[in-house]
Amino acid sequence: MPPINADDLSWTAPDADDAAWRRKRLGAAAGGEDLGCSLYELPPGERSWPYHYHTANEEALYVLAGEGTLRLDEETHPLRPGEYAAFPADASGGHRVVNDGDDTLRYLVVSTMREPDVTLYPDSEKFGVYVGSPPGGREERSLSGYYRIGDDVGYWEDEERG
Numbered sequence: 001m002p003p004i005n006a007d008d009l010s011w012t013a014p015d016a017d018d019a020a021w022r023r024k025r026l027g028a029a030a031g032g033e034d035l036g037c038s039l040y041e042l043p044p045g046e047r048s049w050p051y052h053y054h055t056a057n058e059e060a061l062y063v064l065a066g067e068g069t070l071r072l073d074e075e076t077h078p079l080r081p082g083e084y085a086a087f088p089a090d091a092s093g094g095h096r097v098v099n100d101g102d103d104t105l106r107y108l109v110v111s112t113m114r115e116p117d118v119t120l121y122p123d124s125e126k127f128g129v130y131v132g133s134p135p136g137g138r139e140e141r142s143l144s145g146y147y148r149i150g151d152d153v154g155y156w157e158d159e160e161r162g
Contacts, residue, residue, distance in 0.1 A: 001031035006039055020046040028138055036113045036136050042105040048097040050124065056117040057134060059087040062108045067101035094122065113137060125149045
């Protein structure tokens with residue numbers, strides 16, 4: 001597949017009142033299947049996705065412009081152009097980006113595109129499940145949703161006897 005140019009792609013934005021970033025899905029536009037790449041712009045004073053980590057997908061971040069802060073577990077690290085961070089597919093890869101600078105923070109996020117995947121959100125004690133298409137994938141999912149970690153049910157609970 002030939003190269004694509006980010007200037008030729010439209011921005012998408014989250015369908016959420018408390019999220020203000022915008023994104024261009026470079027990997028999908030270039031025909032990527034096993035590797036995703038998105039260009040993000042995060043306005044000053046905004047935060048990216050809630051603090052989270054994936055159990056099946058490794059991610060990485062590369063800062064192109066602007067300044068901000070990267071939360072990794074309970075530590076924070078300054079971000080500036082040229083910074084690169086890798087997020088393993090386990091609790092050690094937990095992360096969140098905050099733009100506490102004066103200008104738009106522009107960065108790339110690269111990810112493996114494995115499914116199924118479970119994403120954990122430790123701060124809100126939730127998890128997300130994605131089957132049929134990985135997080136960031138465009139295909140229809142056969143199963144997906146977000147759940148409270150504490151809402152565990154027993155394996156045999158509500159099972160019909162027959």
